[in-house]
Amino acid sequence: MTGSVRLVFLGRLADQCGAGELVLELSGLSTLDDILLGLPTPLAEPLADPRVKLALNGMLVPREGLVVDAGDELAFLPPVSGG
Amino acid sequence: MTGSVRLVFLGRLADQCGAGELVLELSGLSTLDDILLGLPTPLAEPLADPRVKLALNGMLVPREGLVVDAGDELAFLPPVSGG
């Protein structure tokens, strides 16, 4: 089963990644590491920061044990800006 | 030296005294007790309550040692209403 996942970058990550969104082809169920490995290092590095929270299809999810499937939307949420 | 003093009653004192103001004739410099003695008891009684503050010519003054002269305005200020 192949397909694509939509990666969404919020806040400064959108700048660092050069775009607010990116569509990535998957060759099956993928972990976070699989996805980061499929990205250029300068893009993958800020996403690996544990302060960056993840939302899968609009729900916050822990990094550990994350499995992404074709058609999913995975958002990368850096710390919010505060007051 | 004779003359009059204007007594001002605030809040519920205006009701208890039947009027918001009263002009009292003085036969010279008067103390608070002199003034209260010159009033009917049902009127003097609530004014004697130590929680009632006094203002002489618009300035708060202590009850003790108060001397009122002709032309003065003496206001009786019961506790304010609060929130």
Next chain:
Amino acid sequence: MATTVRLLLEPFDPAAELSSFSKAHPAAGGFVSFLGQVRASESGGSAVEALELTHYEPLTLPGMQALADEVLSRWGLDGLLILHRAGVMVPGDPIVLVAAAARHRRDAFAAADFAMDHLKSQSWFWKREKAGGAWRWIEPREEDHSDLARWELSETGN
């Protein structure tokens, strides 16, 4: 620092006052306001027909101005607005509006809170309420003293 303190004998429009206050302070990021209006019913539940606030001219406004000075001395504000009605009001009428403008949100909250606690319990206003056709004077509440005590504790702590 712009301070506005007014004792009003006629109705006022809190929305218009707040709007011009915020426009007057473009450098302030945060505005905290308190609006008190005549409630439609008293604590007991019966309908309120009217509320009357009496004041004593030589003390009331000077007291409000002294309170404003105290607030300014305690918090870093860009602006402070204190408006208070006197006279006869009906349910829905605004009674008091306090607004504080500050760079820091926390200052604006504390300033407005402090101003209200002191306006309510230490300003020279006497209040009576008309319900069921009868006027009733409103007494001081125990809560007012505990509200004030909060600030006395914090004074010791400063």
Next chain:
Amino acid sequence: MATTVRLLLEPFDPAAELSSFSKAHPAAGGFVSFLGQVRASESGGSAVEALELTHYEPLTLPGMQALADEVLSRWGLDGLLILHRAGVMVPGDPIVLVAAAARHRRDAFAAADFAMDHLKSQSWFWKREKAGGAWRWIEPREEDHSDLARWELSETGN
């Protein structure tokens, strides 16, 4: 209890919102509001040209609604209003408006204060500021954590 929570992509008029909010709650005696607007200059002093807030659709508004529920569960309110802008704004534009209506003044102050602390530090908004022609992302501040910690202490105390 009426709650209004809105995420707005266009400018709004805080005065008009507050006016209809207070009219909608005749039983409430007190209204506390916080208005945050785009400042004319940043902390460094240079003129701000624009502010942009981005949000993440699936999380931002649901998060604001969950915050409103939390506020309502903690204080006795007659009404709660939470409005937040997203998009590009210029100095003077309103960013956020929180208003709480209550019978008791203290509840209204605490509710608005709590809502602001949590909106500012826990809501899903990312902010960047344009000054001198360049955009700069705004980072979380230490102060936000201390603001939140106040409420965690009070939770233990409850």
